[in-house]
Amino acid sequence: MLADKVAECGVGYGMGIYSDAELLSLMTGLDEATASQIDFGDILASGNIPGVGPKTVMKIMAVREYAERIAKVPVKKVDIIRGPDDAYDMVKTRFLFEHREVFCILLMNIKGHVIGLKDISIGSMTGSVVHPREVFFEAIKLHAAAMILVHNHPSGDPTPSKEDIKITRQLVECGKIMDIPVRDHIIVGNEKYISFMEEGFMAS
Structure with missing residues (x-):
């Protein structure tokens, strides 16, 4: 029983010990x-x-809305990207409760400090449309020195599609021309991710 669990554990063991149903019940x-x-x-x-x-439906909707707002709190400028794990840790909460494919860019200054996480395209459950001009417009606006591409796969499987690889390589080439290098592309799935840099998908 939840009441017994709360009486025994309270918050001393953290809220992670409670199931989704138990949290919603609380x-x-x-x-x-x-x-x-x-x-x-x-x-x-x-x-x-x-x-x-x-009234209960409204409470549930309020819980979800609040969780989504917390998940989208902007990253801090003091954060530094040292590798794919850092990038994933910074962006993974952006995609909580997201049932559509969202393409974002993680922007960095010359020292690798994160200066912004910007949504570029919000699509359907199966894809989104990305235009290089929109990607680099945001990068130029924030005076970014480099960027990491990020998007989610609502299916939960982060395996890149042929289109994912194609647009990545296109943006890498644009980055060379604009002198704003694309360092990596992270695809976020269910509690896992794929790094194009680690998998060797960045170069044609």
Whole structure:
């Protein structure tokens, strides 16, 4: 029982010990069985679940909205990219609860300090359209010295497609012309990622 778990553990072991249903139960007052039926991909449908009224649906939507806002808090300028792991750690929360493919750029100054994370394109569940002019417009606007490309695969599988590789190499060439090198391309999946630099996909 959740009540017994809370009484025994409280917050002393961190909130990570609680399941999604248990956390939702704590935040909304729903019992665990009902909370486990909630589909965050279609919250409005939760109103059809016995015991879940309009006020509870609104609470659930508020929980999700707040979580999404926290996930999109801008990165700090003091952060430095030393490798793919650092880049992934900085951007992974951007894609929490995201069911569409989003293409972003992580911008850095000459010392490798992160100066911005910018959304370039938001697409569907299967893809997004990326134009080099939009990518480099943002980089020039922030006086970036280098960038890392980032996007998610809503399917959870970060394996790059032929189109992913094609646009990456196109942007790498544009970066050479603009003197704003593209250091890497990170594809984010479900709790894992692929680095184009590590996998050798950057060069044609």
